[in-house]
Amino acid sequence: MNACAASFAVSCIASDRKGVDTLQREARLNRFFTDVEKRALRIAEISIRDRDEALDLVQDAMIKLARNYADRPEDEWTPLFYRILQNRIRDWQRRQMVRNRVMVFFGRGSEDDDFDPVAAAPDPAGRAPDEELQSHEAMVSLQGAIAELPGRQREAFMLRTFEGLDVTGTATAMGCSEGSVKTHYSRAVHSLRETLGEHWQ
Amino acid sequence: MNERNKNTADEAFAEKAKQLFDASVDGLDGETRSKLNRGRQAALAELQSGGQRWMQWAPAGGVAVAAVAALVVWTGSQQVPELDAPGVVADMEILLTEDSLEMLEDLEFYSWIDLDGETTDSIETEEPENNVG
Numbered sequence: 001m002n003a004c005a006a007s008f009a010v011s012c013i014a015s016d017r018k019g020v021d022t023l024q025r026e027a028r029l030n031r032f033f034t035d036v037e038k039r040a041l042r043i044a045e046i047s048i049r050d051r052d053e054a055l056d057l058v059q060d061a062m063i064k065l066a067r068n069y070a071d072r073p074e075d076e077w078t079p080l081f082y083r084i085l086q087n088r089i090r091d092w093q094r095r096q097m098v099r100n101r102v103m104v105f106f107g108r109g110s111e112d113d114d115f116d117p118v119a120a121a122p123d124p125a126g127r128a129p130d131e132e133l134q135s136h137e138a139m140v141s142l143q144g145a146i147a148e149l150p151g152r153q154r155e156a157f158m159l160r161t162f163e164g165l166d167v168t169g170t171a172t173a174m175g176c177s178e179g180s181v182k183t184h185y186s187r188a189v190h191s192l193r194e195t196l197g198e199h200w201q
Numbered sequence: 202m203n204e205r206n207k208n209t210a211d212e213a214f215a216e217k218a219k220q221l222f223d224a225s226v227d228g229l230d231g232e233t234r235s236k237l238n239r240g241r242q243a244a245l246a247e248l249q250s251g252g253q254r255w256m257q258w259a260p261a262g263g264v265a266v267a268a269v270a271a272l273v274v275w276t277g278s279q280q281v282p283e284l285d286a287p288g289v290v291a292d293m294e295i296l297l298t299e300d301s302l303e304m305l306e307d308l309e310f311y312s313w314i315d316l317d318g319e320t321t322d323s324i325e326t327e328e329p330e331n332n333v334g
Contacts, residue, residue, distance in 0.1 A: 022248075022249075025248070026245055026248055026249065029244075029245060029248060030241065030245055033241045033244060033245075034241065037237045037240070037241060038226045038229055038234070038237065039222075039226055041229070041233070041237060042222065042225055042226050042229075051233065055233070055236050055237065055240065058237070058240060059240030059241075059243060059244065062240055062241060062243075062244035063243060063244045063247050065244070066244040066245060066247045066248040067247050067248070070248055135221060135224055138221055139221045139222070139224070139225050142218055142221055142222075160215075161215045161218050161219050161222070162218075162219060162222045164219075186211075189211045189214060189215065190211075192214070192218075193210070193211070193214055
């Protein structure tokens with residue numbers, strides 16, 4: 001009888017401990033998502049040029065991370081999250097390419113023709129109108145140039161520069177070697193500087 | 202431009218790009234932030250439901266583990282010399298019926314009946330031979 005009571009008590013303590021662990025993990029994940037979600041949205045938005053679609057992709061990535069990788073160490077979350085997101089972005093772009101080919105086949109143009117980078121760009125807050133306009137225009141130019149980069153260069157540049165991942169983290173997120181990351185990043189910066197030129201420097 | 206100057210220019214470029222990007226992140230409107238918040242809550246709900254899905258199998262898992270442990274202890278105490286698979290299945294079927302549990306409680310009685318039956322059989326088979334003679 002005493003053994004049963006002790007066993008029950010141990011199982012209750014273990015159950016409580018598990019509940020506490022789950023709550024702590026949820027709190028840590030909440031902090032992580034809160035920290036990363038806005039930058040992730042902008043990175044996705046620059047890649048696919050559609051905010052609503054970008055919101056869906058970011059949410060999908062958050063759900064997948066919570067479902068499959070919440071048990072992994074916290075320092076792995078950022079590269080894992082961006083790996084999921086980059087895969088989602090690539091899938092989305094592939095689907096768009098197929099859809100556009102079908103549209104062209106049936107005589108309808110791409111909806112990307114309607115894209116207006118000025119309208120799509122966010123409004124920076126808390127600045128003087130002149131400064132805001134300059135910053136706004138510079139960002140529109142930058143994201144337009146980034147959007148024109150080859151996919152892997154775009155990923156490397158945004159993960160390294162905007163998200164601040166190191167070479168190892170970027171390699172994990174992109175699913176490639178560190179050497180490839182360095183090459184893609186270097187080419188991206190060179191290409192962007194050339195594209196934006198004196199207007200932007 | 203030598204390599205050092207180039208690296209410095211690249212770093213300055215990246216720094217400016219980062220500042221513009223951060224400004225655009227800070228400038229996200231309320232509606233977009235609200236949508237992000239809803240997406241985050243959906244992801245966290247997934248974490249909770251995933252945990253609950255796992256937890257709802259915990260009692261059944263505990264019962265299964267206890268049953269297997271009991272079976273292992275019981276079969277170990279029987280010291281059966283040879284354990285064939287069909288026999289184990291038959292044992293399980295017998296063990297899982299209520300009648301068998303009652304029978305186990307009166308195992309001594311049934312052993313006595315069995316022994317008594319064997320004695321009676323031997324007497325019954327001997328008697329006709331005696332009658333023939």
